[in-house]
Amino acid sequence: MSRFVRPSALRAAGILGMNARNVSLISVHNPRKFYPRVDDKLQTKLLAEKAGIAVPELYGVIRSQGEVSGLQERLSGYSGFVIKPTHGSAGKGVLVISDRKGDEFLKPSGEVVDAKAMERHVSNTLSGLYSLGGKPDVAMIEALVEFSDAFSDYSVEGVPDIRVVVYRGVPVMAMMRLSTRASDGKANLHQGAVGVGLDIATGRALQAVQHGLPIERHPDTESHFGELQVPRWLELLRLSASCTDMTEMGYIGVDIVLDKSRGPLILEINARPGLAIQVASGTGLLPRLKWVDDQGLHAASLEERVSRAMSEFSAEPAVVEGAH
Amino acid sequence: MSERLQLATVVTILIVLGLGLTLYKHFSLGFPLLPGEVTQAWTAEARISFESDGDDVEVSFALPQSSSTLRILDQYSASSAYQFKRVETDDRPRAVWKGEGKKGKQVVYYQVVAFEGQGASRPIDRVPPTGTDKPDLKPAYLAAAKDVVSGLKKKASDPVAFATNLIQALAASNPDENVRFLLGVSSDANSRTRLAVDLINLSGTPARIARGISLEDGRRREKLSDLVEVWTGRQWQDFAPDTGEPGLPDRFLLWQRGGESLLDLVGGHGSRVTFSTLSEIRGTQGLVILKGEEEKATLVDFSIYTLPINQQNIFKLLLLVPIGTLVVVLMRSVVGVRTSGTFMPILIALAFKQTELLSGLIMFIVVVGIGLVIRAYLSRLNLLLVPRISAVVIVVIILFAGVSIASYKLGIEAGLTVTFFPMIIMAWTIERMSVLWEEDGAREALVQGGGSLAVAVLVYLTMSIPLVEYLTFSFPELLLVVLAVTLMLGHYTGYRLTELRRFAPMVHE
Numbered sequence: 001m002s003r004f005v006r007p008s009a010l011r012a013a014g015i016l017g018m019n020a021r022n023v024s025l026i027s028v029h030n031p032r033k034f035y036p037r038v039d040d041k042l043q044t045k046l047l048a049e050k051a052g053i054a055v056p057e058l059y060g061v062i063r064s065q066g067e068v069s070g071l072q073e074r075l076s077g078y079s080g081f082v083i084k085p086t087h088g089s090a091g092k093g094v095l096v097i098s099d100r101k102g103d104e105f106l107k108p109s110g111e112v113v114d115a116k117a118m119e120r121h122v123s124n125t126l127s128g129l130y131s132l133g134g135k136p137d138v139a140m141i142e143a144l145v146e147f148s149d150a151f152s153d154y155s156v157e158g159v160p161d162i163r164v165v166v167y168r169g170v171p172v173m174a175m176m177r178l179s180t181r182a183s184d185g186k187a188n189l190h191q192g193a194v195g196v197g198l199d200i201a202t203g204r205a206l207q208a209v210q211h212g213l214p215i216e217r218h219p220d221t222e223s224h225f226g227e228l229q230v231p232r233w234l235e236l237l238r239l240s241a242s243c244t245d246m247t248e249m250g251y252i253g254v255d256i257v258l259d260k261s262r263g264p265l266i267l268e269i270n271a272r273p274g275l276a277i278q279v280a281s282g283t284g285l286l287p288r289l290k291w292v293d294d295q296g297l298h299a300a301s302l303e304e305r306v307s308r309a310m311s312e313f314s315a316e317p318a319v320v321e322g323a324h
Numbered sequence: 325m326s327e328r329l330q331l332a333t334v335v336t337i338l339i340v341l342g343l344g345l346t347l348y349k350h351f352s353l354g355f356p357l358l359p360g361e362v363t364q365a366w367t368a369e370a371r372i373s374f375e376s377d378g379d380d381v382e383v384s385f386a387l388p389q390s391s392s393t394l395r396i397l398d399q400y401s402a403s404s405a406y407q408f409k410r411v412e413t414d415d416r417p418r419a420v421w422k423g424e425g426k427k428g429k430q431v432v433y434y435q436v437v438a439f440e441g442q443g444a445s446r447p448i449d450r451v452p453p454t455g456t457d458k459p460d461l462k463p464a465y466l467a468a469a470k471d472v473v474s475g476l477k478k479k480a481s482d483p484v485a486f487a488t489n490l491i492q493a494l495a496a497s498n499p500d501e502n503v504r505f506l507l508g509v510s511s512d513a514n515s516r517t518r519l520a521v522d523l524i525n526l527s528g529t530p531a532r533i534a535r536g537i538s539l540e541d542g543r544r545r546e547k548l549s550d551l552v553e554v555w556t557g558r559q560w561q562d563f564a565p566d567t568g569e570p571g572l573p574d575r576f577l578l579w580q581r582g583g584e585s586l587l588d589l590v591g592g593h594g595s596r597v598t599f600s601t602l603s604e605i606r607g608t609q610g611l612v613i614l615k616g617e618e619e620k621a622t623l624v625d626f627s628i629y630t631l632p633i634n635q636q637n638i639f640k641l642l643l644l645v646p647i648g649t650l651v652v653v654l655m656r657s658v659v660g661v662r663t664s665g666t667f668m669p670i671l672i673a674l675a676f677k678q679t680e681l682l683s684g685l686i687m688f689i690v691v692v693g694i695g696l697v698i699r700a701y702l703s704r705l706n707l708l709l710v711p712r713i714s715a716v717v718i719v720v721i722i723l724f725a726g727v728s729i730a731s732y733k734l735g736i737e738a739g740l741t742v743t744f745f746p747m748i749i750m751a752w753t754i755e756r757m758s759v760l761w762e763e764d765g766a767r768e769a770l771v772q773g774g775g776s777l778a779v780a781v782l783v784y785l786t787m788s789i790p791l792v793e794y795l796t797f798s799f800p801e802l803l804l805v806v807l808a809v810t811l812m813l814g815h816y817t818g819y820r821l822t823e824l825r826r827f828a829p830m831v832h833e
Contacts, residue, residue, distance in 0.1 A: 004824045009831045011819075019657055020817040092763070127708050191765050212829055282830060 014284030016275060021251075025289075029168065029250025030271050037247050038269040042086040042140050044247075048266055051246045054239060055266045056082070056259075057143040065126055068119050072103075080144035083122060085130045085137045093130025095121055098144060145265060148258040150231050153223040154178050154196075161187060162198070162230060162256045162264075164240035165273050165285070168298035169250075170305045171237045172288040172313065174198040175280040176230065180210070181220050194218065195280030196225060201314030203233030207282050214282075236264040237306045243269055245302070253277075288313060331815060335808040342804030349799060354612045359794035361608040365397070365439040366539040366601060368577055372434070372587065374595035376426040381406075381591040383432060386580040387417040388536065394438045394577055397614040403432035416584055430592065437614075438539065438577055439606070453530035453555050461522065468502040473527045483529040484561060484570055487554045491520050491568030517550040517565055530555035534562060535586065536578040541603035548579055548586070548599065609798060628800060641674065643796040646806045648673055648783040653813050655779045660820030663779050664756045664772040671749045672776070673783035678744035681784060687742045688750075688777070691723050695754035696761070703758065717751040 010017070016025075037043050048055045059081055060074045075081065083095040097113065099106040105113045113121075122139050124130070131137040151160045155178055164174045175195050182192035189195045194215065197206040205228040208215050217224050230236065240254040243266065253273025256264050278285055291312060292298070297305050349355040372385060387410070390396045401408040406421035421432050461469055476493065480486045493503055494516045506519055517533060524531035535548040551572075552563045560581075564573045572578070580586045589595050613629045628639050648670035655661045663669055676684040698719050702712055727742045753776075761769040786792060795802055 003828045004821075005828045005831045007819045007824060010824065010827055013827070013831050015819075015823075015827050015830060017817070017819040017823050018660070019820065023815055023817045089763075124708075129708055188764070190768065212826070214829075279827065279830060284830070 010284075011286075014286035014288075015278055016285040016289070018275060020286075021275065025167075025251040026272060030252070031248070034248050035271055038249070038252070038271045040086050041084065041088075041268065042138060044266075044269055045140070045142070047246050048243075051242065053242055053246060053266055054262060054264065055142075056145050059141040059143060062122055062126065062139045062141070065123060068123050068126070071119055071122060072115055074141070078141075078143075080146075081141050082144055083118075083125070083139055083141050085125045086140055087131040087135065087137050093121075093125050096144065145257050145267075146260040148231070148260050150258060151176070151178075151228070153221055154218050154225075154228060156181055156220045159187075159257060161267060162236065162258075163273070163277060164237065164254045164256065165277055166240050166244050166252050166254055167250065167289050167292050169241055169244040169300075169302070170292045170297050170309045171200060171240050172292065172309065173277050173281055173283070173285060174200060174203075174237075174240075175277045176205075176228070178218065180218075182210075189274075189276040189280070195276055196228060197277075197281030197283070198230060199313075199315040200237070201310045203230035203236070204315075205229070206315055207280075209280050209282075212279055231258070232263045234306070234310075237310070238302060239264050239266060241302055241306050247271075250298075328815070331811060335811055338804045338808035338811070342801050342808070345801035345804075346799045349801075354608070355798055356608045356612075357795075359609075359790055359798075362605045363439050363608045365437055365604050365606040366394075366575070366577075367604065368436045368438065368537055368539060368599060368601045370434045370436075370579075371431060371598050371600070372595065373429065373431045373598075374589055374592040376423075376428060376430050376592050378427050379425060379591055381421075381423045381426045381430065381589075383419075383421040383590075383592070384585075384588040385419045385421075385434065385597075386584050386586050387419050387434070388436055388438075388577050388579045389417065390438075391572055391576070391578055393440060393572060394539070394575065395440070396436055396438045396577075398437040399435060401432065401434050406432060414584075416581070418584075426591075436577070440575065453532070461526075465506060468505050469523055469526055472500075472502045472506065473523055477527060483524075483554055483556055486527065486529070487520075487524055487531070487552060487561075487563055488568040488570065490523055491552060491563055491565065494520055495566055495568070513565055514550045517552055520552050524552070524554055532560075532582060534560075534578055534582070535580040536576050537599050537601065538573065539575040539577055539601050539603070541601070544600040545598045546600065548597075551576075551578075553581070628797070640793070640797050641677070643800055643803065644787045644793065645670060645674070646803050646810075647786055647792055647796060650806050650810055651783045651786050652779060653810055655782065657813055657816055658818075658820060660822030661775045661779055662772045663776040664753065664760060665776065668749060668753060669776050669780035669783055671746050672780035673787060675745045676780065676784040677787060679741040681781070683741065684745075685777070685781070687727060688745065690727060691720065691742070691745070691750055692754055692757070692773070694723055695720060695750065696758055699754050699758040700761075703762065713751055713755055716754050717747060720747045720750045720754070 037047060042058075042061060045055050045058050049058070059078055062068060062071065062074075079100050080098050082097070085093045088094065095113070095118070096108055097105045098108045101112075103115055105115075105118060107113060125137055125139040128136045145159075147159055154160060154176075160176055160178050162174060162176050164171050166172070175197050177187040177189065178194040178196065179187050180192055180194055187193045189209075192211060194208050194210045196208045198204065199206050205225045208218075208225040210219060215225075236256055236258075240256060243252060243254045244250065247269060249271055251271075251273070253270040254266060255268040255270065257267050259265050275285075292309075295308065297308060300308070350357055368388075370385070372383060374383075383406075387399070388396060401419060401421065403421060405426075406423045408419065408421050411418050411420055419434055423430070472490075472493070476486060476489050480489055493499065494507070496503075499507070506523075507516065521531045521533050531552060531554045534551045534553045536551065537546060537548055549565070551565060553560045554563065555561075561570055562572050562578075563570055566573075587595055587597055628636055628643075631639070649667065652663070652667060652669055656663065656666075672688065675688075678684075679687065695716065699716055702715055707715065724742050724745075724747065728740050731737075731742075732740060753773075757769050757773050760772060
């Protein structure tokens with residue numbers, strides 16, 4: 001574990017480092033002025049709806065403490081929904097309601113939330129209790145995603161999501177993040193979540209890693225990762241690639257969840273995607289980024305960007321041309 | 325790529341400017357590159373005593389000037405009972421004291437601090453003589469004098485060689501008959517010098533007496549000694565009285581030159597001038613700064629050294645901060661240490677400079693540790709951000725007081741220095757670590773907290789290197805170089821040291 005390798009070895013493996021990511025990718029391709037488009041979840045959602053990009057439906061926005069008292073009326077008619085701060089991070093302040101019983105609401109765990117508790121939660125959100133830096137925030141109410149059961153064998157707590165790194169409109173790498181008991185329901189690889197590298201061509205699992213080391217089976221469910229394949233893969237890649245046009249940012253991480261009926265939905269867009277995806281995929285990003293630059297793909301149509309990426313980054317032996 | 329070109333240009337300019345100014349200060353102004361370099365300095369004090377006639381008194385006194393081997397750094401009058409001012413007449417400085425209603429014995433002092441400095445050149449005296457003084461010699465002596473002069477003139481005709489030969493002939497242990505006759509009974513150094521001046525004037529070359537003092541340690545009640553000065557046609561040249569070599573003797577401070585008087589006294593009588601000299605060791609840097617101020621060298625005149633000492637000390641600390649930022653940038657971008665808060669380690673390191681490292685570390689860990697426990701309880705109360713941090717600040721201050729009092733009662737003085745920690749920073753550290761703990765787990769909080777502390781210790785150790793402290797304060801222009809390096813690191817795209825380990829499993833060998 002505590003082995004160091006020479007920088008030349010990492011370079012040969014095409015691994016993108018943090019400094020190179022910050023200097024050559026983020027500061028070049030992600031203009032500061034567009035950051036609010038991804039940091040503000042409400043803005044992301046509104047932009048996406050305008051662009052026809054699939055997101056969990058927005059039920060309502062609560063901007064001021066005055067609106068809190070009208071909360072019950074606005075929620076009438078919805079039985080499952082999510083209330084989240086627009087500037088929250090790491091899932092803080094996200095209240096998930098899966099059902100209602102009269103005036104009371106039920107969390108997925110079965111815990112009961114009464115109207116007063118919900119109003120207090122929204123009021124706290126508006127005061128900035130959950131937002132970065134404690135700034136006053138806005139609460140938004142959106143549809144509860146009905147998660148596809150495609151991954152039920154691979155998740156214990158929390159929701160598996162799919163992270164696609166999109167470089168200049170081309171999906172270059174993808175992984176699925178599965179929370180484990182060890183990660184305490186969090187999908188953060190640092191904390192023991194499992195990262196499953198996905199084949200860009202098919203959406204099939206390439207390999208899975210936990211704590212930086214390859215594993216064969218899910219540590220909690222014992223399911224073998226070899227059978228994992230993400231459904232509606234092409235649709236999902238196109239969805240992620242379209243986020244570049246919407247955000248005008250050249251290097252983003254798109255977080256996607258699969259809804260039972262609606263299919264892939266954009267949950268969040270990250271302007272500073274981490275590097276762990278390389279570990280999950282067992283591949284360095286640099287050659288792929290270079291390929292996109294060399295091909296001049298950023299000017300191509302959405303369909304072409306996605307299909308070219310699918311054939312280029314395929315892990316199937318037949319398509320790999322002379323590279324090893 | 326024009327962005328890279330711009331950066332390269334700026335970096336080059338900064339480095340050239342920073343290093344250039346540093347080298348200029350070293351070579352041209354004499355700033356030592358290493359701390360602790362010392363220079364021998366001398367203090368010469370003139371004591372002028374006289375009896376007042378009982379009323380207004382005015383004393384005018386010739387003052388020394390720097391020479392090619394001695395540099396005057398500082399000079400001052402030490403007689404508060406008199407009005408003092410320095411005047412320049414014919415380019416020669418004089419001290420003038422004025423007093424009213426003085427009675428009885430009076431004493432005034434004048435002190436000069438000089439050191440053997442490189443690169444100092446005295447204003448060469450190029451004022452031509454008004455004519456050759458006809459020496460006032462009795463006819464009997466005149467004949468002998470003419471003999472001596474013509475004898476020596478045969479050997480050397482140019483005025484410098486002639487003067488050297490003449491002085492040597494007068495100083496010889498076994499002088500020739502004519503010389504012995506001319507010297508007569510009094511053959512002390514000063515009368516020999518006066519005779520040499522007479523003879524050189526007789527030869528047709530203008531000559532005169534200059535007077536000064538030889539700087540030696542612990543001399544008291546000295547008189548000025550005389551030197552021969554000869555007009556070479558372009559300038560007045562001094563000659564050593566013993567060897568006759570052209571040039572001033574070592575450590576000889578010229579005090580009175582040409583026709584000026586040493587002392588003019590109005591309203592008094594019975595004056596006496598004595599000198600005492602003292603050697604002292606002074607830090608070269610201090611002398612150089614004095615010299616720079618005297619010369620109005622812009623780099624010194626508009627520098628931190630001209631601020632009051634108090635402010636200078638603050639700057640001493642402030643000038644170290646860029647070194648701290650450089651260490652932080654290196655640790656974060658090149659090594660890849662995760663710290664909580666970018667520049668928190670620097671502020672902690674500055675606090676360590678006041679508390680000493682070990683006690684600082686212990687107190688930091690104690691305060692942050694207890695703070696975290698209390699903060700963990702506060703988080704259960706679901707407080708808003710600003711009240712929550714305010715509460716933590718209050719807790720930190722209570723902890724400060726508690727640690728101080730407890731350690732004082734236990735007889736540990738170090739505990740009292742806890743107040744040097746910036747409390748707002750401590751509160752924020754507790755807040756950040758606590759949030760980190762909740763969101764990313766205890767491991768991440770310990771990694772980042774430990775990282776911050778390790779970087780803080782490293783920053784402290786770097787800031788404490790005497791050479792670093794000295795260089796940042798003596799050559800603030802080196803900060804331009806630090807800036808350049810920081811800018812370059814801003815474009816560093818190489819791997820971090822920690823990434824060489826993080827991604828190691830991906831490299832199959």
